[in-house]
Amino acid sequence: xxxxxxxxxxxxxxxxxxxxxxxxxxxxxxxxxxxxxxxxxxxxxxxxxxxxxxxxxxxxxxxxxxxxxxxxxxxxxxxxxxxxxxxxxxxxxxxxxxxxxxxxxxxxxxxxxxxxxxxxxxxxxxxxxxxxxxxxxxxxxxxxxxxxxxxxxxxxxxxxxxxxxxxxxxxxxxxxxxxxxxxxxxxxxxxxxxxxxxxxxxxxxxxxxxxxxxxxxxxxxxxxxxxxxxxxxxxxxxxxxxxxxxxxxxxxxxxxxxxxxxxxxxxxxxxxxxxxxxxxxxxxxxxxxxxxxxxxxxxxxxx
Amino acid sequence: xxxxxxxxxxxxxxxxxxxxxxxxxxxxxxxxxxxxxxxxxxxxxxxxxxxxxxxxxxxxxxxxxxxxxxxxxxxxxxxxxxxxxxxxxxxxxxxxxxxxxxxxxxxxxxxxxxxxxxxxxxxxxxxxxxxxxxxxxxxxxxxxxxxxxxxxxxxxxxxxxxxxxxxxxxxxxxxxxxxxxxxxxxxxxxxxxxxxxxxxxxxxxxxxxxxxxxxxxxxxxxxxxxxxxxxxxxxxxxxxxxxxxxxxxxxxxxxxxxxxxxxxxxxxxxxxxxxxxxxxxxxxxxxxxxxxxxxxxxxxxxxxxxxxxxxxxxxxxxxxxxxxxxxxxxxxxxxxxxxxxxxxxxxxxxxxxxxxxxxxxxxxxxxxxxxxxxxxxxxxxx
Numbered sequence: 001x002x003x004x005x006x007x008x009x010x011x012x013x014x015x016x017x018x019x020x021x022x023x024x025x026x027x028x029x030x031x032x033x034x035x036x037x038x039x040x041x042x043x044x045x046x047x048x049x050x051x052x053x054x055x056x057x058x059x060x061x062x063x064x065x066x067x068x069x070x071x072x073x074x075x076x077x078x079x080x081x082x083x084x085x086x087x088x089x090x091x092x093x094x095x096x097x098x099x100x101x102x103x104x105x106x107x108x109x110x111x112x113x114x115x116x117x118x119x120x121x122x123x124x125x126x127x128x129x130x131x132x133x134x135x136x137x138x139x140x141x142x143x144x145x146x147x148x149x150x151x152x153x154x155x156x157x158x159x160x161x162x163x164x165x166x167x168x169x170x171x172x173x174x175x176x177x178x179x180x181x182x183x184x185x186x187x188x189x190x191x192x193x194x195x196x197x198x199x200x201x202x203x204x205x206x207x208x209x210x211x212x213x214x215x216x217x218x219x220x221x222x223x224x225x226x227x228x229x230x231x232x233x234x235x236x237x238x239x240x241x242x243x244x245x246x247x248x249x250x251x252x253x254x255x256x257x258x259x260x261x262x263x264x265x266x267x268x269x270x271x272x273x274x275x276x277x278x279x280x281x282x283x284x285x286x287x288x289x290x291x292x293x294x295x296x297x298x299x300x301x302x303x
Numbered sequence: 304x305x306x307x308x309x310x311x312x313x314x315x316x317x318x319x320x321x322x323x324x325x326x327x328x329x330x331x332x333x334x335x336x337x338x339x340x341x342x343x344x345x346x347x348x349x350x351x352x353x354x355x356x357x358x359x360x361x362x363x364x365x366x367x368x369x370x371x372x373x374x375x376x377x378x379x380x381x382x383x384x385x386x387x388x389x390x391x392x393x394x395x396x397x398x399x400x401x402x403x404x405x406x407x408x409x410x411x412x413x414x415x416x417x418x419x420x421x422x423x424x425x426x427x428x429x430x431x432x433x434x435x436x437x438x439x440x441x442x443x444x445x446x447x448x449x450x451x452x453x454x455x456x457x458x459x460x461x462x463x464x465x466x467x468x469x470x471x472x473x474x475x476x477x478x479x480x481x482x483x484x485x486x487x488x489x490x491x492x493x494x495x496x497x498x499x500x501x502x503x504x505x506x507x508x509x510x511x512x513x514x515x516x517x518x519x520x521x522x523x524x525x526x527x528x529x530x531x532x533x534x535x536x537x538x539x540x541x542x543x544x545x546x547x548x549x550x551x552x553x554x555x556x557x558x559x560x561x562x563x564x565x566x567x568x569x570x571x572x573x574x575x576x577x578x579x580x581x582x583x584x585x586x587x588x589x590x591x592x593x594x595x596x597x598x599x600x601x602x603x604x605x606x607x608x609x610x611x612x613x614x615x616x617x618x619x620x621x622x623x624x625x626x627x628x629x630x631x632x633x634x635x636x637x638x639x640x641x642x643x644x645x646x647x648x649x650x651x652x653x654x655x656x657x658x659x660x661x662x663x664x665x666x667x668x669x670x671x672x673x674x675x676x677x678x679x680x681x682x683x684x685x
Contacts (some may be wrong), residue, residue, distance in 0.1 A: 198367050199400035203479070204388040204417030214413070218404035 003302055036282070037265050043275035050269065052157070058101060061276035073252050074260040075280070078236060081256060084170040085177065085235040090227055092174065093181025098216070100182070101189045119179040126176060130244040132174055134159070159245055162253040169241050169254055177234060181227050188223030193218065221300035225292060257281045316379040318343040318519035319364060319487050324373030325473030326359055333359050334370070335543040341487070341536075346513050346520045348534035350527060350566070354615040357523045358491060364521060365394050365489050366662060377486060388417075393480035394489040397496065399472045401464040401479075408447055408460040410545050411478045415443045418483070450482045453515075471560040477512070488513075490522045494529065506532050527567050531555070539563050561590060561666040564659055570595040570621075575634050577663035581606060587671050589660040595621070597657035598634040608632055613642050 007015075038060075043061055047054035065071035096118055103111040121129065136142050137158040145155035158168045196215045200206065205214040239258040242248055248255035248263065257277055265274030311352035319341040326334040334356045341347045349357040362368040363375060375383045382390050393414075401410050416425055424436045451457050454474045464472055473493060480488055493509075494502045510533050513520050524530050530537045531551045538548040546566075547559040558564035564572050575581060576589040584591050598606075600622070608624035611631075615621075620642060622634045633644035634651050636642075643649065660671040 193398060193400070195396045195398045196402065198362075198365075198387075199394070199396060199402075199479075201367060201387045202365060202392065202394045203414040205413070206386055206388050209422070210417065214402065214513035218402065221404070 037105060039275045042272055043279045045272045046273045047275075048269050049265075049271050054272065057272070061273050062280075064273065065276055065280065070252055070255065071260070071277075074255045074257050074277070077253075078238070078257045078281075078284075080166060081170050081173065081238055082232060083234040084167065085173045085238075086110055086228060086231050087201050088170075088174045089177045089181055090224065091237075092178045093227065094185050094220070094224075096178060096182045097185030101186060115182070118182050121176045122179045122183075124181055126240040127244050129176070130172075131239050133241075134245060137168065160250055162250055165246055165250065165254040169238070169245070172241050172245075173235060173238060184223055184227050184230075185220065188220045190214070192219045202283050221296075225296050225300050228296075229289055229292050232292070233285055235267055236285055236288075257284075309357045309463070315343055317341055318345070318377070318378060319521065320376045321360070321363075322374040324360075324370045324375065324378065325361060326356075326363060326368065329617040333362075333543050336545075337373070337540075337545055339538055339548070340509050341519050341521055341544070343519055344517050346510070346522065346534045347536045347538060348530035349521065349538050350525070350530040351540035352525055352566075357525075357540050358499045360540070361394075361489050361491055361521060364487070365392055367394075391483075391486045392489055393483050393485035393487075395476045395480050395491065395493045399464075399476040399496075401472060401475055403464050404462055406461050407456060407467070407475050407478075408444070410464070410475055411436065411447045411450060411482050412443050414479060414483045415446060419443065446482055447478075450478050454481070455476050469497055470500060470505070473497060473505065481512075481516070486518065488516070488518055488520045490520065492523055492525070495524075495526075504527075509533060522583035528566050528569060530569070531681045539566060541566075547587050556658060557668070558592075559668050561592065561661040564592050564661070568594055570633065570635065572659075573598065573630075575630060577630050579630070581628040581630055583607070584658070585671050586658070587660070588663065588665050589669060589671055590666070592659040593653050593657060595633040595635045598632065598647050598651050598653050600634065600636050602650060604650035606632070606651045606653075607648060608651065610643060610647050610649050611614065611643055612645070615642075622649070624651070 033049070042054075044056060044058060045054040046057050046060070065075075100111050100115055100118075105116070137144055139145060139155060139157050142158075144158065148155055156164060159165055192215065196219065197211060200211055200214045203214075205211060224230055237258050238256050241260065242256050242259040243262070246254040248259050258281065261274045261277040261281070264270045264277065317340045319339075321337050321339040322616050324334055324337045324339075325332065327516065337356075337360060339347075339349075339360070345367060351357045359368060363370050366382070366385055366389070370383060373383075374381050377390055377392070387394075402413065417522075419439050419442075420436060424433065424439070448457070448460070451460055454477060456471070456474055456478060459467065459471060459475075462486055464475065467475065473496075476493070490509075494505050497505060506529065509520075509522075513533075522530070522534060531554075534551060536548065537551055537554055539546045546672065547554060547563045549557075554563060554567045561574070565574075572592045572594050575584060575593075577588050577590050580588075580591070596619075606626065608626040610622060611625050612623040613620060616638075618638050620636045620638060620640050622636060622642070624632045624634060626632055632651070658671075660669050661667060662669050
């Protein structure tokens with residue numbers, strides 16, 4: 001103690017702050033901010049993996065992406081995929097959660113069994129599940145087409161029809177995320193005070209419709225926001241099903257941003273172009289998340 | 304009603320009544336054959352420790368729960384089969400149960416909107432399309448405003464519940480009940496989340512509110528002083544049964560059982576067990592009870608004990624004594640009493656009608672010939 005001159009209390013507090021936040025900030029910079037900066041930088045170059053040099057090419061990569069049919073295709077496909085998966089996955093998640101939440105009262109074991117079933121796709125490896133889906137959706141052997149035929153419908157090429165493939169993938173995406181959203185909504189439902197439902201009943205909002213809009217939906221606001229953000233960011237990064245089931249085909253009909261980035265970067269080694277795709281994806285996600293938090297959050301936490 | 308009725312309240316149809324109501328959850332009997340009469344305009348308190356069934360009773364009154372057997376009548380009409388909404392009752396919850404996403408005004412308007420507007424009329428922009436909806440909305444807003452003014456909430460109408468203090472939330476909850484003009488107000492421990500000072504002030508306000516509305520209030524509480532201060536009828540519930548129902552005065556002066564005597568009164572009553580009665584009590588075998596405020600040091604008192612501890616409270620002094628039979632006794636002297644040194648022997652006296660006697664086996668109140676007690680030895684020095 002005597003060796004060091006005594007520091008002012010401000011200095012010491014500043015030092016403590018640095019100690020406590022320093023490691024966290026360091027890791028954040030090293031593993032998140034730095035890679036983002038590097039990728040952003042690379043996206044303005046024609047760098048190729050393994051090349052010893054690169055040229056500064058300005059916005060050429062972006063121009064190529066927005067100018068080419070394939071680049072636009074990947075973006076549009078991703079947006080379509082996301083705009084299908086978010087509402088359905090969130091909607092079904094909420095519906096299933098409300099159903100299970102009610103069922104707990106009269107069939108607790110069945111409810112918990114169902115909960116596990118709905119959650120299984122979340123825990124399962126999507127690549128392995130994709131193989132199963134391939135079998136189910138097989139044009140001539142798959143059970144879906146067999147059932148369709150038995151019901152008098154026309155069998156479809158679920159994964160090789162250009163007009164259908166994206167919707168098929170979106171359906172699998174919904175199937176995979178409903179369980180996760182359900183668990184989040186269940187937690188939200190359990191947290192709603194029972195008194196509020198009783199107050200609603202006394203106030204005349206006792207029927208299912210009014211209960212939902214007076215109590216359940218407003219009280220689930222924060223949960224719904226969180227679920228939407230998580231679902232959106234997962235949907236934007238759709239990759240496994242595309243890679244295993246369609247490889248972006250047929251004719252780029254199911255090409256998405258992350259699959260395009262993988263193809264350009266890791267098959268064609270065009271690191272500069274792949275970086276540009278990454279930056280575009282990143283911007284999409286940032287804009288979406290900010291919009292959701294900015295617009296919705298004020299309406300959701302009721303302050 | 305063949306019996307000669309003296310109380311005018313009993314000649315009227317009760318605003319709310321329980322006729323042999325029982326409620327069990329599985330094998331657990333929570334309410335055991337309860338009969339309650341809430342006369343119109345009365346302030347009835349359901350008083351009891353937690354788990355005694357008072358909240359269940361209130362929920363059955365509200366229609367949030369159904370009795371296993373028995374009848375619930377609202378203004379003489381059997382309502383067991385009606386939902387909370389179909390009965391015209393209002394309830395104030397212990398947690399206030401305000402809708403956090405709605406402003407104070409919207410919270411208070413909700414019960415009216417639910418009653419007076421259709422599903423379509425309640426949509427946010429319906430007022431733009433339909434003049435009828437606009438008119439109803441205007442009336443609702445006027446009513447909300449008026450109620451808010453009487454509760455002193457006029458300034459807070461546009462706030463959300465999260466921005467209110469506990470006392471303000473309490474008022475909003477009351478306001479939501481008041482706008483509706485219900486038959487009966489049900490209040491479930493509405494003051495228990497407030498701090499002590501505010502609680503006492505709200506008591507007065509509730510009583511004033513009750514007088515102004517003229518409607519029957521049913522008030523659930525575990526705090527006997529709250530019940531004594533506000534109610535004109537107290538129903539004491541113990542373990543799912545009604546131990547006694549009556550005016551605060553009856554409960555205090557004529558407790559029907561040992562348990563009621565123990566529950567009522569600010570100072571815990573002194574009990575003397577039948578098998579170990581101290582000197583100075585009637586000879587008859589019974590459990591005797593005397594409230595500390597009725598046991599005061601007097602020179603020729605009937606009982607004698609050794610002073611063990613003293614609490615000086617300003618207006619009065621609380622004395623803890625040990626009787627010769629080993630019983631500990633609390634007595635109250637007024638604030639000017641010169642307290643003798645600890646360990647001195649003191650004589651304590653009581654008026655015979657302040658002595659309560661209970662059956663040792665059942666705990667029920669019994670009459671004891673108090674006149675036959677040993678006469679106090681006059682003039683004996685302390």
